[in-house]
Amino acid sequence: MRFIDEYRNSELGERLVDRIHRRSRKPVRLMEFCGGHTVTIFKHGIRQLLPPTIEMLSGPGCPVCVTANGDLDKAIALARLPDVVVATFGDMLKVPGSYSSLQEVRAEGGDVRIVYSALDAIHIAQRNPDKAVVMLGIGFETTAPTIAASVLEASRGGVGNYYVLSMHKLCPPVIKALLDSGEVRLDGLVCPGHVSAVIGSRPYDFLARDYGIACVVSGFEPLDVLQCVDMLVAQIEAGKPAVEIAYRRGVKPEGNERALETMWTVFERCEANWRGIGEVPGSGLRLREEYQRFDAESVFEIEVPPPREAEGCICGDILRGVKTPLDCKLFRRVCNPEHPVGPCMVSSEGTCSAYYLYGDNGSVRAQEPI
């Protein structure tokens, strides 16, 4: 496919890897924030191709993984209400909440439907006027504008039985929270590509300026990631941290202004609870008062018992980058994609899933060649 195949050229990849080996001198620690990048890196064995000077950490950029149990429990409680349809992107279905999962509720007779798009949820609402359809608003700045647009479309189309449970989260505030915790020291950040397609590259300026962290926005093909790593190495070797875009075909410094405007028309910032990280001020999105009639949390009375965490699961530590799945007693033995204990094993872009499928350091299975 165009704009994909060209960035998988293995000969160019090999030469880029050689170049990174030539240029990398200082030991550096880089984090790929986004789960999509984690998948690219593992699938193509990029960690093993890089010189020993470069350490790569996986970050918390998996929306399903960072959804706190308390929020999942609300979605599960909504699915148990009569005449309520819960519409969700597929990867939420199997994620265990404190006491159950959407999949279990569906098996018990709850109406939970997998949708590809919020537009599908609106169509379900239009075809089922006697039901209330709740779209689970999961996702970062990439997804939030699409859910916001769906609210505006429902509003304009007079769809009165469409609601959103907003669990959206914003990336720059949580990156700041991670760094401020002092647990993780980073030299460079592989900035998320499709979040940045919406927000642009400027929201990362504070990272270079105040924290001295090199930032490069990357695309999702193997050559994109290698280019990004090479640019990060160049910045760090030169001692000049800055914000650059490697993924220039998809990302502008100013982002997509129309998408941002749509998002901020419908949503406003709020505090959000991140799995493993906790409450982060200004890192969530809730519906503005003008759109409260679409807000599932305001419209439906749901009560959930206090959340609890699965015993032994260290997803929280993994999401903060302080542990890896290899540190987890449950990994592989108890927790696997068939029987996931924590969300990082459920989501295809979760760190545990990537370690499970592609192994660590190439020791388990052969990766797809670049």
Next chain:
Amino acid sequence: MCLAIPALVKSVDGLSAEVEFGEVSRQISIWLTPDVKPGDYVLLHTGYSINVIDEDEAKETLKLLEEAASGSDSWTG
């Protein structure tokens, strides 16, 4: 979750468009990129185009990748 794929816009009707990716064609919303035209490529995410792909930048990046791989030191051309 933040997966977005390049899709070719075939036709536009108000705020929806028909796009093609691989062998698949689909109706999508172009609410977030209302100015797209047939022939443009968009980044498609959950039924919405979240941005337009800049073909000139795509070509430029490939050129820079070639140059970098053959020894040039800079990404800025």
